[in-house]
Amino acid sequence: MYSLKNIRLTNKLFLFVFTLALSLTLFIHCQPEVFAQGERIYQSKCASCHMEEGQGLGELIPPVAASDYYLQHYDELVCNIINGMNGKIIVNGIEYEGEMLPIRSLTAAEMTNLINYMNHKWYPELQAVMMKDIQLEMDECLMKK
Numbered sequence: 001m002y003s004l005k006n007i008r009l010t011n012k013l014f015l016f017v018f019t020l021a022l023s024l025t026l027f028i029h030c031q032p033e034v035f036a037q038g039e040r041i042y043q044s045k046c047a048s049c050h051m052e053e054g055q056g057l058g059e060l061i062p063p064v065a066a067s068d069y070y071l072q073h074y075d076e077l078v079c080n081i082i083n084g085m086n087g088k089i090i091v092n093g094i095e096y097e098g099e100m101l102p103i104r105s106l107t108a109a110e111m112t113n114l115i116n117y118m119n120h121k122w123y124p125e126l127q128a129v130m131m132k133d134i135q136l137e138m139d140e141c142l143m144k145k
């Protein structure tokens with residue numbers, strides 16, 4: 001026989017398992033959506049120069065995929081996107097001296113999704129970035145210029 005207490009406990013357990021399952025489902029479904037937004041941003045704001053697969057364009061535009069510079073200067077990534085880049089840099093042994101104009105139109109959420117997309121696709125060893133950290137970095141980058 002079930003006592004009232006037991007029924008309440010069963011209900012609570014059910015609710016707990018249900019909530020867990022729901023969160024998991026949402027998480028699994030939202031993850032690809034986050035990468036899809038990142039991909040759309042990459043394709044619309046970056047691919048015109050860095051090309052669809054991030055391979056760059058010969059000696060004119062450095063690659064963002066498999067780029068040693070990306071990893072070595074990862075701390076500066078957000079500022080480099082926001083403030084642009086110019087001057088000599090060496091990427092995978094090739095010297096580039098081009099100009100990347102500042103890209104200021106991204107919200108913190110978009111910047112987060114863009115970086116997570118690039119990391120997920122080309123640098124799976126890197127940890128996912130969080131919007132609150134990216135927001136802080138973006139604010140700091142804007143003060144630097």
Ligand code: HEC
Nearest residue numbers: 045046049062063067069070085086087096097098099100
């Ligand atoms: C107008 C062309 C152009 C666009 C658009 C552009 N870049 Fe660049 N990017 C460059 C050039 C040129 C350099 C090299 C700058 C230099 O020589 O100092 C560069 C350098 C970089 C670097 C550092 C070097 C490397 O390859 O690792 C990263 C990272 C990067 N860009 C990411 C991005 C991302 C992300 C976007 C989109 C939000 C973007 N770029 C949009 C032209 C562009």
